[in-house]
Amino acid sequence: MLVLKSLADTDDALAASAHLLGQAHRLDPAAADVLLDHPWLAVWAIDRVRHGATGRPDYLPFAALAAAALSGRSDAAVPVTPRAGLVPVPGLGVLRRRGGSTTVTPADLTGRRWTPTRWWRFTDQSVTLDLRVDDLDPYRDCFGLPVAARLSAPEAAELERSVAHAWHLLVGYAPTHAAEVAAGISTFVPLADGTERGHSVTHADAFGALAADANLDPVDLAVTMVHELQHSKLNAVLGLVQLHEPTDPAHYFAPWRPDPRPIGGLLHGTYAFTAVAEVWAALRAHPDLAAQATARFAVVRAQLERALVELRRAGSLTSAGRLWADRLAERIGQLATVPVPASADAAGRREVAEAERARRPTITTG
Amino acid sequence: MTEQPAPDHLVVVDVLTQGLSHLLRDEDPELARWIEELVATLKSPRQTTLAGWNSFLDPGADSS
Numbered sequence: 001m002l003v004l005k006s007l008a009d010t011d012d013a014l015a016a017s018a019h020l021l022g023q024a025h026r027l028d029p030a031a032a033d034v035l036l037d038h039p040w041l042a043v044w045a046i047d048r049v050r051h052g053a054t055g056r057p058d059y060l061p062f063a064a065l066a067a068a069a070l071s072g073r074s075d076a077a078v079p080v081t082p083r084a085g086l087v088p089v090p091g092l093g094v095l096r097r098r099g100g101s102t103t104v105t106p107a108d109l110t111g112r113r114w115t116p117t118r119w120w121r122f123t124d125q126s127v128t129l130d131l132r133v134d135d136l137d138p139y140r141d142c143f144g145l146p147v148a149a150r151l152s153a154p155e156a157a158e159l160e161r162s163v164a165h166a167w168h169l170l171v172g173y174a175p176t177h178a179a180e181v182a183a184g185i186s187t188f189v190p191l192a193d194g195t196e197r198g199h200s201v202t203h204a205d206a207f208g209a210l211a212a213d214a215n216l217d218p219v220d221l222a223v224t225m226v227h228e229l230q231h232s233k234l235n236a237v238l239g240l241v242q243l244h245e246p247t248d249p250a251h252y253f254a255p256w257r258p259d260p261r262p263i264g265g266l267l268h269g270t271y272a273f274t275a276v277a278e279v280w281a282a283l284r285a286h287p288d289l290a291a292q293a294t295a296r297f298a299v300v301r302a303q304l305e306r307a308l309v310e311l312r313r314a315g316s317l318t319s320a321g322r323l324w325a326d327r328l329a330e331r332i333g334q335l336a337t338v339p340v341p342a343s344a345d346a347a348g349r350r351e352v353a354e355a356e357r358a359r360r361p362t363i364t365t366g
Numbered sequence: 367m368t369e370q371p372a373p374d375h376l377v378v379v380d381v382l383t384q385g386l387s388h389l390l391r392d393e394d395p396e397l398a399r400w401i402e403e404l405v406a407t408l409k410s411p412r413q414t415t416l417a418g419w420n421s422f423l424d425p426g427a428d429s430s
Contacts, residue, residue, distance in 0.1 A: 002400065018390055022390050029385070
């Protein structure tokens with residue numbers, strides 16, 4: 001809201017859009033809050049503040065159109081500039097509209113030129129995940145990877161089944177992480193076929209959104225949702241608090257990566273994989289997943305123990321960063337007490353040692 | 367709005383309890399100062415380094 005105000009204070013057109021959002025906020029604060037939290041609005045707004053222009057039509061008027069629709073102002077004519085022949089209406093869908101600047105009313109958001117966004121609600125043991133699948137909005141392309149076009153009905157049905165199963169696993173076996181996912185994840189963007197299998201990614205300014213391979217199996221999808229939310233959470237923290245000196249030239253061994261990482265990458269990886277290890281530890285209790293979960297847990301735990309050594313040698317953590325690392329060490333210490341068969345533990349440690357032997361020569365000591 | 371150095375720790379004023387309409391009309395100098403600080407932080411090298419998809423890492427790298 002502060003970023004929007006800063007933009008509205010300096011641009012009359014943006015101010016008009018912001019005031020439409022403000023009216024919607026007065027009429028239906030909960031619905032408008034969902035709009036204000038929309039990840040592409042945040043990505044656009046922060047980019048606009050940083051650079052003054054984004055090289056594409058401003059996103060705020062699209063949000064204003066959605067606000068008018070949510071407020072029941074069906075005759076409100078909102079000026080917008082289509083992007084690639086599309087008028088995105090955040091959270092609601094896209095309208096195909098050719099040409100340049102035009103006006104659109106909420107009453108136009110119907111018919112064969114209108115494609116609604118898929119919203120899914122998953123409830124398991126009274127815990128609900130509301131998930132928007134964005135395969136429409138042209139502004140979803142912020143992840144640096146090609147995104148999938150609109151999923152066909154069968155593809156969407158398959159993804160919905162996978163998410164339902166993933167949600168069942170998280171709620172049943174990792175309820176604390178499930179609660180975080182329910183609170184934190186709002187948007188799933190399918191990546192295009194041809195991206196590396198199992199790939200997933202977040203954007204530093206798009207809190208709540210993740211982009212991922214839509215063909216992830218339910219187990220990997222459950223782990224991925226937790227993993228990516230960790231990145232979003234840490235990005236939010238890093239927006240408020242400096243955890244490391246930005247000038248640290250050193251690169252560190254990150255056991256889950258083929259290349260040495262800067263301190264920020266090491267922090268992110270350690271934080272994300274701590275949660276991943278906790279989920280794998282929990283899934284060991286699943287009768288059909290015990291062997292897979294035990295093996296994965298043993299590997300990730302060994303990776304984390306090694307990553308912690310790297311974090312401790314980093315001289316660039318600020319006092320807040322050291323506190324962060326201490327808390328991570330406590331969680332990783334708790335994982336050390338999880339009983340695992342000696343063979344799985346040894347295999348995990350062997351994998352990390354082999355990775356380190358293969359990669360260590362490229363590490364700088366800073 | 368004048369540029370100012372970014373703080374190490376950004377303390378964001380809590381505006382969640384007030385409506386956006388009210389906030390947009392708010393001309394409180396203290397609020398303006400908070401916004402200047404926020405904008406300075408967003409424009410700081412530290413934050414612009416963080417910007418983008420996982421760009422706290424090397425370009426082209428994945429998230430972890």
